[in-house]
Amino acid sequence: MIILQVEGVGKQFGGLQALSNVTVDLPQGEILGLIGPNGAGKTTLFNVINGVYEPSDGRIIFNGKDITGLKTYDVARLGLARTHQIVRPLNELTVRENVIVGACFGREDHGLAAAGAIADEVIEFIGLSVRTDQLAGSLNIGQKKRLEMARALAARPYLLLLDEVLAGLNPSEIAGMVEIVRKIRDRGITIIMIEHVMHAVMNVSDRMFVLDYGQQIAIGTPEEVANDPKVIEAYLGDPELAERLMSDAD
Amino acid sequence: MNGLRKYSGLILAIVVVLALVAWPTINGKDITREVVFTMILSVALASSLNILLGYTGYVSFGHVVFFGLGGYVGFYLMAVQNWSLWPAMLAGGVASGTLAFFLGKAILRLRGGYFALATIGVNEAVRAFINNYKPFGGPVGLSLNFSVYQNYGGGAREALWLSFYMLAALTILVIIVSYAVRTSKFGLGLLAIREDEDAAEIMGVRAPNAKTWAYVLSAIFPGILGVLFFFKNGNIEPAPAFRLQLSIEMIVMVMLGGQGTVLGPILGGAGYQRFRGFLLTNPLFKNIQLAVAGFLLLIIVLFIPAGIIGWVRNRFPKLRRVLQ
Numbered sequence A: 001m002i003i004l005q006v007e008g009v010g011k012q013f014g015g016l017q018a019l020s021n022v023t024v025d026l027p028q029g030e031i032l033g034l035i036g037p038n039g040a041g042k043t044t045l046f047n048v049i050n051g052v053y054e055p056s057d058g059r060i061i062f063n064g065k066d067i068t069g070l071k072t073y074d075v076a077r078l079g080l081a082r083t084h085q086i087v088r089p090l091n092e093l094t095v096r097e098n099v100i101v102g103a104c105f106g107r108e109d110h111g112l113a114a115a116g117a118i119a120d121e122v123i124e125f126i127g128l129s130v131r132t133d134q135l136a137g138s139l140n141i142g143q144k145k146r147l148e149m150a151r152a153l154a155a156r157p158y159l160l161l162l163d164e165v166l167a168g169l170n171p172s173e174i175a176g177m178v179e180i181v182r183k184i185r186d187r188g189i190t191i192i193m194i195e196h197v198m199h200a201v202m203n204v205s206d207r208m209f210v211l212d213y214g215q216q217i218a219i220g221t222p223e224e225v226a227n228d229p230k231v232i233e234a235y236l237g238d239p240e241l242a243e244r245l246m247s248d249a250d
Numbered sequence B: 001m002n003g004l005r006k007y008s009g010l011i012l013a014i015v016v017v018l019a020l021v022a023w024p025t026i027n028g029k030d031i032t033r034e035v036v037f038t039m040i041l042s043v044a045l046a047s048s049l050n051i052l053l054g055y056t057g058y059v060s061f062g063h064v065v066f067f068g069l070g071g072y073v074g075f076y077l078m079a080v081q082n083w084s085l086w087p088a089m090l091a092g093g094v095a096s097g098t099l100a101f102f103l104g105k106a107i108l109r110l111r112g113g114y115f116a117l118a119t120i121g122v123n124e125a126v127r128a129f130i131n132n133y134k135p136f137g138g139p140v141g142l143s144l145n146f147s148v149y150q151n152y153g154g155g156a157r158e159a160l161w162l163s164f165y166m167l168a169a170l171t172i173l174v175i176i177v178s179y180a181v182r183t184s185k186f187g188l189g190l191l192a193i194r195e196d197e198d199a200a201e202i203m204g205v206r207a208p209n210a211k212t213w214a215y216v217l218s219a220i221f222p223g224i225l226g227v228l229f230f231f232k233n234g235n236i237e238p239a240p241a242f243r244l245q246l247s248i249e250m251i252v253m254v255m256l257g258g259q260g261t262v263l264g265p266i267l268g269g270a271g272y273q274r275f276r277g278f279l280l281t282n283p284l285f286k287n288i289q290l291a292v293a294g295f296l297l298l299i300i301v302l303f304i305p306a307g308i309i310g311w312v313r314n315r316f317p318k319l320r321r322v323l324q
Ligand SMILES: Nc1ncnc2c1ncn2[C@@H]1O[C@H](COP(=O)(O)OP(=O)(O)OP(=O)(O)O)[C@@H](O)[C@H]1O
Pocket: A013, A016, A018, A036, A037, A038, A039, A040, A041, A042, A043, A044, A045, A085
C-alpha cells in the first residue's frame, strides 16, 4: 500500500526554485533516506509535505487523501508527524509536557490522562526518562533531538518525517538513534529520514532519494544510489562527501 | 487528602482572596471595603488577562476595552431599559465575549507587537464610537437613578456591600476558570502556542481556534466586572470606561505576580493595587504614579521576567506543586 504520493511538486521562493517536479511514491513500512547537498531542498520538501508551505505546483496525497494546501495542524491530525532540523522545544514546559502535547493533539486526539500514559511510555522508549520533569529548554542538543522524536512519536503517526536527527550526535549516540529508528519502523511507522551522516542513513534506509538544486536526481537502493554517476557528480562540489558516499556503499 | 494535594494550587489562590474579603467583613468599615474592592477587582481583571497574556503569550494592551464595553452595555440596560443588575452583568459579559470573538478572528493572526498595537487601536476606536453614540449618552455618559439601589438590600450602603460580595464571588469564579484552563488540555494547547506557535500547530494544535477562545474567555469577565463596577459607581463615561492606563496596569499586575501562573495575577493584582493606594496618598508620588507603574514594569521585565511566583518557583522547585 502506498502511504504517501508526492506528485510533480514544485516550490518557488521568489526567484529561487527550491523544488521542481519532485515525484515519489512511498510504500507503507518503508524507511526512505533523503539526501542531497546543503540547500538542495530537503527540508523544503518536508515543509511542503506537512503543510508549512503550500507547493507552487503538484499535489501531495497522504493515505489516499489529497492534503495539498491543508494547514499543518490538520495534516498532523491525519497522522503525519515530523521533527525539526533546528530543534523547536517548548522551552518553559517540561519534557513530559512537551510529549503530552504531541499525544494530545496528534492523530488519536487523547485527553490529558491517556496522553500522560503515552508520554511516559514514549519517553522511556526514547531514553529520556531521567529528564522527564526537566524544562525542555535546559536540555542539551542531543536530548532536544530526542525530545523532537518523542513528541512526534507520541502523536502515533502513520508517517514520520525525521530532519537530521543524527546531526550533532557523537558516534555512540548515532548508533543508539539508528537503533531507535529501526524500532520505530518495526512498530509499523513509515519514515522519511533526511540525513547527512551517510553511513547511518545508507545502513538503515530501504531506499534512498537524492535531491540536488531542487531536482530529484536519483532514487533506488543505497547501493544503486551510491554508484549513480549523477549522484557522485552532485556531490563533487563536496569531494569529501562523495568519497564517504562511495566507501560507505562498499 | 489526595484531592487536597491535587488542588492545593487552587485552594491557596482562593484562600488568599477569602482572606482579603474577610478583612472588611470583620472590621465592618466602609473604607476598608473600598480598599479591598479595588484590590480584588484588580485580582479578577489580572487573572482574566492572564489567560491571554500568561497562558497564550499574546500581549493585549487594550484589554480595558472589554471592561468598558461590557460596562456600557450593562449600564445602558440598567439605566435606560430598567434591567436589574444580574441580567445586565450577564449581558455585559456576552457583549465583551462577542467582541473578542470577532476581533480574535481578525487580529489574532498578528503576532507580537503588531497584535499589541492592534488592541490599542481597537480600544481607541470603541471609545471614539461610544463618545459619539447617542443612546449611550455620548461624551456625557449615563447615570443611574439613586432610587435603583433600593432594590439591592434597602439603600446605597447595602448595595455597596452587596456589590462587594458579588465581586468577591466573581473573583473566585475567575480564579476557578483560570485554574481549570491552566490544568486542561485546552490550556496545554495555549501554553504550547505561547512557547512556539508554529511548532504547536505542527503538533496538531488548532492555534487559530484556541487563541480565539482564550481571547473570548479573557474578555468575558472584564465585561461582567465592568457592569458591576459602574453600577456601584452610579455613572459611566467614556474616559474612565476605556482608560488605557488600566490596561497597562493590568499588564503590570500580571507580570509582577508571574504570568502564566494561577497565583501570580492574584498576588500581582492585590499587591500592585495596595502599592498604588500608597502612591496615591503620598504627596510626593501622587502625580507620577503612572510613571512609577511604567518603571516597575521595566524593572520586572529586566530583572524578574517570570514575576514573583515564577521567581520563587525557579528558586524552590519543590514548591511548584503548590505555586501553580
Ligand atoms: N522560507 C524560505 N524563503 C526563501 N528561501 C528559502 C526558504 N526556505 C528555504 N529556502 C531556500 O531554499 C533552498 C533549499 O533549502 P532547504 O532548507 O530545503 O535545503 P536543505 O536541503 O534542507 O539543506 P540543508 O542540508 O542545509 O538543511 C535554499 O536555497 C534555501 O535558502
